[in-house]
Amino acid sequence: MNKREFKDRVYERVALVGKALASPKRVELIELLAQTERTVEWLALATGMSLANTSQHLQVLRGAQLVESRKEGLYVHYRLASPAVGALHAAVRDVAAERDAEIDRLVRSYFGDRSGLDAVDMSELVERAERGEVVVIDVRPPEEFAAAHVVGARSVPLSILDEVVATLPRDRTVVAYCRGPFCVLADEAVKRLREAGLRAVRLHGGLPEWRAAGLPVASDAA
Amino acid sequence: MNKREFKDRVYERVALVGKALASPKRVELIELLAQTERTVEWLALATGMSLANTSQHLQVLRGAQLVESRKEGLYVHYRLASPAVGALHAAVRDVAAERDAEIDRLVRSYFGDRSGLDAVDMSELVERAERGEVVVIDVRPPEEFAAAHVVGARSVPLSILDEVVATLPRDRTVVAYCRGPFCVLADEAVKRLREAGLRAVRLHGGLPEWRAAGLPVASDAA
DNA sequence: CCACCATTCAATCGAGTTCTTGATTACTCG
DNA sequence: CGAGTAATCAAGAACTCGATTGAATGGTGG
Structure with missing residues (x-):
């Protein structure tokens, strides 16, 4: 050959x-x-x-x-x-998002201006979690939480968010995450929490990105 | 929408x-x-x-x-x-190489059994270079070396390898690198250096992988 | 300004992809 | 065993892609 x-x-x-x-x-x-x-x-x-x-x-x-x-x-x-x-998919998506202005335009027009809800990145979350400054909630459907979630996160699917709001601390920041950068669940959660008077931000990226970064993940026994 | x-x-x-x-x-x-x-x-x-x-x-x-x-x-x-x-391309190639047994078969049949020339990985090279145990050579064509190369590496294109052998140290290991995992240049260099009685190994990956790992790269002024 | 050269454009053909529809397989449960 | 259901298979119509060919473009150098 x-x-x-x-x-x-x-x-x-x-x-x-x-x-x-x-x-x-x-x-x-x-x-x-x-x-x-x-x-x-x-x-x-x-x-x-x-x-x-x-x-x-x-x-x-x-x-x-x-x-x-x-x-x-x-x-x-x-x-x-x-x-x-999963990491490969994220890499492809990120290159596309970085290079393709059309994606940026689409995201803006669909999410509206996201700049109001400043997002926290993963390394920052780790630091602030260590200092006990934040509470992390996972707003994906329960079965996705069960399969894998950020260690220490609490499962709060959007459907029950309103009932759970009262149990969330008002003296700490609530960080919401969902499936990834194009997922609206966390934005929606942040919006609703803020309307209820809590401090809330979303996490940059979602569970797949967290896992790809090598950060600790937990899963419920089946 | x-x-x-x-x-x-x-x-x-x-x-x-x-x-x-x-x-x-x-x-x-x-x-x-x-x-x-x-x-x-x-x-x-x-x-x-x-x-x-x-x-x-x-x-x-x-x-x-x-x-x-x-x-x-x-x-x-x-x-x-x-x-x-470049990083994306490497990610795609690595997933392909990891999952596709056919690629493994092709590489084996073309490179012959590579197991004889044990390769050193990038973090190991950095350590051993700090301790002064190794000499790094870049066996790609000169214009590729000029565009970017590993900091501290010496340009030794295969074409001049034989003339340069005498100037390489016999008391340290020579690490050769080239374009990437499917590039034969470094294997060829290692083979010839060993025939000349030197200690030689190839680097896992090539310049693009080195750069993607965020390790220091130098380039000649134009 | 004309001849030349690297590159791109345009048109074409065969091969491959995507999605649909309807039949078929493989398994479960009554 | 037989009805019912999840998934796959098979085949066809519309579309897209890849490579080739020959012509066009745009810059260079005599």
């Missing part, structure tokens, strides 16, 4: 990973799976695709070795093949 | 980056540009593509904001749009 042939074959394989990330729907599937494993049906519902189409995309991802599946009774559960895949 | 529409549009833009990485030839172009900027003609020659085809791929990359170009006289020079792009 000569050099040219070797390179062609290796780059061909590397490009398979790129191909897997080349479809918007597959990117979305990976982002969802970065939270926790899911069934095909759930993913189809969440992405608005037909079942068959969802299944097809998942098989492309499996072909690229980015996801794995496990059958349990009637349901097939898909999950990321390794945490490195 | 509703949530579904927002997601579709954002993922669409993110997938553009994936698309850019979805062709073997474009992956190769990015890897080459991770070393230093190049003209279209040089890239066409290096990849074995026609000029028009090379130009077309470069424009796809520019469309995804991964590369930039600059015209100087007759020649157009392309370069990565940001170091983050």
